Amino acid sequence: MSRMFIAATAALCLTASAAAAHVTLETREAPVNSTYKGVLRIGHGCDGAATRTVRVRIPEGVIAVKPSPKAGWTLTTTKGRYAKTYDYYGTPMSEGVTEITWTGGPLLDEHYDEFVFRARLTDSLKPGSVVYFPVVQECEKGVHRWIEIPAEGKSADDYKEPAPGVKLTPAQATH
Amino acid sequence: MQPLVTLVIALLVAVALPAAARAHASLVGAEPADGAVLAQTPETLRLTFNEPVAPLVLTLVDAAGVRHQLAGMPAGDGLLEVPLPASLGTGTHALSYRVVSADGHPVGGTLVFSVGEPGAVPAPSPAGTGDLGLRIAVWLARVALSVALFIGVGGAFFTLWIARRADPPAGAAVRGALGLGLVVLPIAVGLQGLDALAAPFDALTQGATWRAGLGSSFALTALAAGCACALALGALAAPPCRGRWLALAALLVAAAAPALSGHASVAAPQWLTRPAVLVHALGLAVWLGALAPLFAVLRRVGAEQTAVLARFSRLILPTVGALAAAGIVLAIVQLGRTDALWTTAYGAVFIAKLALLVPLLGLAALNRLLFAPRLMRGGEEAATAFARSVAGEIALVLAILATAALWRFTPPPRALALAGAAPATLHIHTPAAMADVTAVPGRAGRLTATIVLTGGDFRPLAAREVTLVLAQPAAGIEPIERRAHPTPDGVWRVEDLVVPLPGRWRVRVDALVGDFDKAMLEGDIDIRQ
Numbered sequence: 001m002s003r004m005f006i007a008a009t010a011a012l013c014l015t016a017s018a019a020a021a022h023v024t025l026e027t028r029e030a031p032v033n034s035t036y037k038g039v040l041r042i043g044h045g046c047d048g049a050a051t052r053t054v055r056v057r058i059p060e061g062v063i064a065v066k067p068s069p070k071a072g073w074t075l076t077t078t079k080g081r082y083a084k085t086y087d088y089y090g091t092p093m094s095e096g097v098t099e100i101t102w103t104g105g106p107l108l109d110e111h112y113d114e115f116v117f118r119a120r121l122t123d124s125l126k127p128g129s130v131v132y133f134p135v136v137q138e139c140e141k142g143v144h145r146w147i148e149i150p151a152e153g154k155s156a157d158d159y160k161e162p163a164p165g166v167k168l169t170p171a172q173a174t175h
Numbered sequence: 176m177q178p179l180v181t182l183v184i185a186l187l188v189a190v191a192l193p194a195a196a197r198a199h200a201s202l203v204g205a206e207p208a209d210g211a212v213l214a215q216t217p218e219t220l221r222l223t224f225n226e227p228v229a230p231l232v233l234t235l236v237d238a239a240g241v242r243h244q245l246a247g248m249p250a251g252d253g254l255l256e257v258p259l260p261a262s263l264g265t266g267t268h269a270l271s272y273r274v275v276s277a278d279g280h281p282v283g284g285t286l287v288f289s290v291g292e293p294g295a296v297p298a299p300s301p302a303g304t305g306d307l308g309l310r311i312a313v314w315l316a317r318v319a320l321s322v323a324l325f326i327g328v329g330g331a332f333f334t335l336w337i338a339r340r341a342d343p344p345a346g347a348a349v350r351g352a353l354g355l356g357l358v359v360l361p362i363a364v365g366l367q368g369l370d371a372l373a374a375p376f377d378a379l380t381q382g383a384t385w386r387a388g389l390g391s392s393f394a395l396t397a398l399a400a401g402c403a404c405a406l407a408l409g410a411l412a413a414p415p416c417r418g419r420w421l422a423l424a425a426l427l428v429a430a431a432a433p434a435l436s437g438h439a440s441v442a443a444p445q446w447l448t449r450p451a452v453l454v455h456a457l458g459l460a461v462w463l464g465a466l467a468p469l470f471a472v473l474r475r476v477g478a479e480q481t482a483v484l485a486r487f488s489r490l491i492l493p494t495v496g497a498l499a500a501a502g503i504v505l506a507i508v509q510l511g512r513t514d515a516l517w518t519t520a521y522g523a524v525f526i527a528k529l530a531l532l533v534p535l536l537g538l539a540a541l542n543r544l545l546f547a548p549r550l551m552r553g554g555e556e557a558a559t560a561f562a563r564s565v566a567g568e569i570a571l572v573l574a575i576l577a578t579a580a581l582w583r584f585t586p587p588p589r590a591l592a593l594a595g596a597a598p599a600t601l602h603i604h605t606p607a608a609m610a611d612v613t614a615v616p617g618r619a620g621r622l623t624a625t626i627v628l629t630g631g632d633f634r635p636l637a638a639r640e641v642t643l644v645l646a647q648p649a650a651g652i653e654p655i656e657r658r659a660h661p662t663p664d665g666v667w668r669v670e671d672l673v674v675p676l677p678g679r680w681r682v683r684v685d686a687l688v689g690d691f692d693k694a695m696l697e698g699d700i701d702i703r704q
Contacts (some may be wrong), residue, residue, distance in 0.1 A: 047203055048225050057691040134691035147691050 033123040033171040046139035050106035053138035065097035068116035073104035127170040132163040224253040228274040238266025265291030269675030283653035316363035317580035323356020328429040329464015331407035335422040344471030356404040364388040392436035403429035430457035458498025473562040515588035535571040603696040619677040626667040638686040
């Protein structure tokens, strides 16, 4: 009975934290040195206004980014140099996509949509840490900047517009 | 077990289903608007959210700092109506709300609005944190000190310089006042120590209390007052020729005593206030000291009556003139502005004192212009009326001394203004950025905050947007958010900030330094009463 209670509480907590999310990534945990499919979930506009642009910045250590085009949205990317050269399946990689922008819509406040990209989480990222993908959501009126990165000792729940993040786990054994 | 599982599943579903909507309540409108200044207290406060919400906690902190727990009524369509207490007065009030939206996520914020004049934070309660008993004791000691200095030492002066008699008139009263002073003064020092430490009465037996008392500037006043009392007693006991000089010395020391401590003597400009306190005290001692012996002289019919009266009449006019002039100077310095008369506790004491002073001056004028000339012309029957009038003066004087001793507990408006105008500052330092936050004035109410941002490299930090967030989590006050506006010199200003409560506030400066980068700097700032 007590075990069930704990499980129920844990489930409740999980649900509650999911509810606390704003713009989030569907997969919240991923191993380093793996390919990650990022699904950005946009659940609402800006205080009722429809979304027109979704921009995401790629953090350092995340390479080989390929955004997914969306019907009704214009996809653009910004390319730039990485802080260092990474090894991508034996190919040195020193530059690539640093920012993705989807413009179009409008995505009404009462509708829901997902924006997808694929990326490589390199082993330069530290397992146990969280890698954040800051998102700027521009609407017909107003803007939401999901760019708040929690200070040490705080969690995303302590902020109004937290950046979506992925908790990194140790690399899985390669086959 | 089975019902429990069902319950848990039902709960999970209940929580999870709305969560799927992933919407968050946000405040889209408020009536009155945040920061609004209203002519009258509204009956109801309306908060509009973008979706239905249920109130969790609604705390109203009114202008007097009193907290009211309010009940909110959801009125559909995300509208929340909050009836306000009818007794809400003028000043700045803050409503801290915490509501839960359909997804179970609590959302909080604080709405600040003013009725009448914004930032009219109520006058601080009198200083001195001790309990009522201690404050009454401190007050009684102050009254006794005044009686000893003005009626005792002043009485000795009158006896030796104006009455000039071998058998002092009202000698017992004068000696009694002096003796009272010598007994009360050490106790007053101890009480001062208790008050300074906010300690209870039984701490009088502790050394720390006395050290605190002796360490305060009041100890100097008490020492001088004690010397003056001892000198005056000596003067009354000494042969007349030496006694006169001792009495004069006692008078001067007694006049110096109040100038050594207290609100007035620390006011700027010191070259003006200290002499003014001295002159005021000197005048008081000469005038008030004369009353008891004068009463005795008038009751004793004799030839010297007229001689004493003549000497006193010559002296009293310049004395009261100097006393009044010094008093006016001090009042102007201490009050600072006219409305302090009715808006502060200090002003209230001042008005009460004035109200008592008017009949006193009336009686004095009556004595000087009517009874004294009549008596000196030989109208013996005037002596009784004169004596009665002097008795009235003595009663009024005691009431005035008792009233003026209340000033011990009321910081003068000058000091309040000085203390209030000083800014509250905060320096937040992180490796990436620094912020210097200055709130002027640094007290609760309407204030202006300025923010100077510096990068980790000590160079000015260019920001696109700056937001100041204030919260008092310990007191349950949800964040107050204000956008800062840039000035040409690179300083960010928040003009319309109203801080409803004094105390320690959690400050966060959010600086948008890039499209995707926000520096969030946190620290604590102390806002005074």
